[in-house]
Amino acid sequence: MKAQTWHGGAHFTLDDIPDPKPSPDYVVVAIDTTGICGTDVHVTQGLFPKDPPQILGHESSGIIVEVGDGVSKDRIGQRVCVNHPASCYECWYCRNWSLCRCENQPMISNGYFAQYAAVASRSAVEIPETLDLETAALTEPAACCLSGVEMLDIPYRATGLVIGAGIMGLFTAVFLKSHGVETLVVSEPVKIRREMAKQFGADILHDPNDVPLSEVVADVTDNGRGFSVTAEAVGKPELVAACVNSTKPRGQTLMIGVSPEGSPLPVDLYDMHYREIKLIGAFRQGDVTHRVPRELAKLNLENVISGCYPLADLPEAITASAKGLGIKFAIKPNR
Ligand SMILES: [Zn+2]
Ligand SMILES: [Zn+2]
Incomplete structure (x- = not known):
């Protein structure tokens, strides 16, 4: 599959890497939309700490195309948002801080500026029929705000x-x-x-x-x-x-x-x-993510996504976001 690897600063390469395979309890999601987050912009400007090289992108939606052992085949074809932080409900962080800070969070195969990603089945949350996939990619930013407002x-x-x-x-x-x-x-x-x-x-x-x-x-x-x-x-x-x-x-x-x-x-x-x-x-999604796709379906989000770019144009999309040329830019890795 194709993926954009970040190498520090504003430097990216479009690479061919092996398709992710689902481990037990994992699903593979064909990414439909990945939003460019302010954090992604800050990372490329050295304003938010992250270590290169890695594949960025964390605000995503897509369709489940493969399931690992222990996951029902019925999930294949489900429309999901995939930024959901899965939680163990048992660690100190889950019990004392918030579910999105769980220290036992399952790993994802790669960030979502890629055509596919393997994520824990419980991290891929089915979205309501009335919500389109593009809008569902806004779940993570919306969840961060809802969690903050509820504080x-x-x-x-x-x-x-x-x-x-x-x-x-x-x-x-x-x-x-x-x-x-x-x-x-x-x-x-x-x-x-x-x-x-x-x-x-x-x-x-x-x-x-x-x-x-x-x-x-x-x-x-x-x-x-x-x-x-x-x-x-x-x-x-x-x-x-x-x-x-x-x-x-x-x-x-x-x-x-x-x-x-x-x-x-x-x-x-x-x-x-x-x-x-x-x-x-207020940082991250707290404990509210599972409620957010239903909240999004109630809002008028027309024209909120100002532009969608193919995966190859990720650097341009980040520049457009950094310049504040619109509301939200997104990548369509499989377009
Ligand atoms: Zn974000
Ligand atoms: Zn936990």
Whole structure:
């Protein structure tokens, strides 16, 4: 099969490698769609730690084409999302942290920027009939946002702010609304993303190049004292700080974006202490993945995938993602 191997920096090679074979309790999935994640972009920019060489790609969907011993042949032909973290439910991480942090997670044969992958049968989750495979590839980013939003305690008549309307900001917005945020502001400088936020439930759109955020806080929130909940979905420490500074006393700030490793938080800790702000990190899918395909089937996700590229054009797709030229780009390895 064909696969894109990452060699560090922005260097990839399109290679012929052996087709994966299913071990016992594994299935082989023909990959339909693999989303380009912000993390993939950060990896190629040296902003997220990973060791080359390896095949990247973790937001995927496809069709089961082969099953190993111990898996029912009925699974062949099933439409699945394959980013599901399988969990043992027994290790310290499963019991004390979250299911997606399981230390006994089964290995996958390779990342999903490839035509096929062998994954544990329990990691390949059947999707509802009403969900198309392309959209199902959004399960992982949506799960990360739903897991984060469910860590918040959202009060009655809450106001909310999301900074960043990439795919993570958009899913954070839609789940904040479905979890009770009454008035939601989404702040994003890129027009196409900002306008997409309407489709995801934003009540007020903010262009930071046009009006300072402090004016929005003054206009929208009660006495200008800040939002009940704020979420940073970009991965820039100064924007996490902007969220903290826009949060009302005893409010909460959610960190959805991945800030570079080693970055300090540029906020006045006295102010954070005095105003009793709660800062919550949110990384990965928590325990919610199995619910997400059904949630996705309920949303209007038209035009969220801005472009699909063949496997050979992965570097171009990563460049397009890095430039913020759309909402979400994806690879179709078998096209
Ligand atoms: Zn991802
Ligand atoms: Zn475990």
